[in-house]
Amino acid sequence: MTGVRSPVGAPAPVEVDVALRAPVPIGLAAEIEQRVLFVAREIVGFSLIVDDGAVTGVTLRSAEPLDVAEITRKLDTVVDNDVRTQLVTPAKVVWRSARQRTVADGTYDRLRAAGVVSESGEGQAAIGEPLLGLMRYFDRTVTGILADHFDVREYRYPTLIATSTLEDAGYTDSFPHHLLFVTRLHNDMDVYAGVQETFAGRPIDGEILAYCGNVDYCLPPTMCYHTFAQHRGTTIGDGTLRVVTAKGKSFRFEAGYSTTLERLWDFTIREMVFMGGRDAVVAARALIMSHTFALLDDMGLTGRCEVGNDPFFGTVDTSDRIVAQRMLELKYELRLQVAPDRDIAVASFNFHDDLFGGGFGISHADGTPATSGCVGFGLERLVYAFVCQFGTDPADWPDAVRAGVRRLGA
Amino acid sequence: MSTDDVRGRVRSFLDTRLASRSPSDTDDIFAMGYANSLFAVQLARFVQTEFEIELQAEDMDIDNFRSLDAIVGFVCAKTGADGPQRPAGELA
Secondary structure, eight states: OEEEOOOEEOOOSEEEEEEEEEEEEGGGHHHHHTTHHHHOTTEEEEEEEEETTEEEEEEEEESSOOOHHHHHHHHHHHIIIIIITOOOOOOOEEEEOSOOOOOOSOHHHHHHHTTSEEEEETTEEEEOTTHHHHHHHHHHHHHHHHHHHSOEEEEOOOSOEEHHHHHHTTHHHHOGGGOOEEOOOOSOHHHHHHHHHHTTTSOOOGGGGGGOOOOSEEOOSOSHHHHHHHTTTOEEOTTOOEEEEEEEEEEOOOSOOSSGGGSOSEEEEEEEEEEEOHHHHHHHHHHHHHHHHHHHHHHTOOEEEEEOOOOOOSOTTHHHHHHHHHHTTOEEEEEEEEETTEEEEEEEEEEEETHHHHHHTOEETTSOBOEEEEEEEEHHHHHHHHHHHHOSOGGGSOHHHHHHHHHHOO | OBHHHHHHHHHHHHHHHHGGGOOOSSOOTTTTTSSOTHHHHHHHHHHHHHTTOOOOGGGOOGGGTSSHHHHHHHHHHHHTOOBOOOOTTOOO
């Protein structure tokens, strides 16, 4: 049977069907969907073509006609390297909410019409009340779970992160598509004069990059890399579990921003990092998961938690990394309903094994790399899902949320 | 193909790949830190090619690959390998 999966990205005037070199099992459709918008910047939207239980092609949408031969080459390269060689793993749900609520569509448009959010750029949104109060409440509540069970240290990290830190974390290799570099004009008086002269009376464009070139800092894609850099070269005593938490703005370039609060270029993460022995780290992750699920059930939120994987892109072993993550359940994604047929990931619960212990020289007393794990809550997405399910009127919220938001105040 | 054949081929693979850190028949290869997570996929691909098993999504359960005993049990179940075990010392 032939059909298409739900469209992804924006509508556009030009559509072209591109056949894949060979069909891909439907079980890997989501893996293709994660990557199509990164295949070429001209692609603004797409739908997968499904035939007889397999993905056979992609309908690509763009503003201008695409070079079909070139786009086919790129698409096949990405699918062949990152997707086709994946062994299909079963979908595995580890928690389903007790309440299965019907969620109406159109929340984002209502928030925008009411002035609760306003877009300031692609994937960027200004957020007002009541979302701000809800963000404070959810943040305080999940950090309360952490503080109730662990000896935790909290930090606020700088906005910039050294590119070398991301290299040590393997980020530049695994997620080049999300990288955001921060650059500046070279500190040289001739450079400043050249810029002033070149751009006198005209807008700044790509030509300015000739006066820059520094790539020693990036915007952080998450908080935990700051934490690993902070603990670089340290030794963790036997039986010790280091627990660190931080909240901060995180930045990932995502191609395609149709419903802004569901896919933001910059967003706020509350991150919890665990470093120590394998059993203690795994147990810590499990504890935070179980308490989070209980919290969501107490509120009556609708969602599920399932085995997930990171969006590795274009590395030599992308497929194996994804399959390994899923087989060993290194990542769980908490997804909450935001529309009748749509949910979004609002948190992830991750076990890194000794990847970052090795990368940053964080060791046990015997010299072996420490294991680590982290939990990250995307606060904008979390409160967006909440208002999708409960609305923006506090009178309709669960009592504990309404009272908690009021208690925390502005 | 007998269970011993399967066991011998899996043991050989583990000994080669894990060198001096070869696990016992029941050791959990991943929980005990013998190998990193990517080794799970190497094991699955080894099983697929060595025993000509077309792995289905439901087969990709880590419990099928945690230990030598688990792998042998999984392969035998998939291939029907249950032939007589060779007497000790008999050549394959």
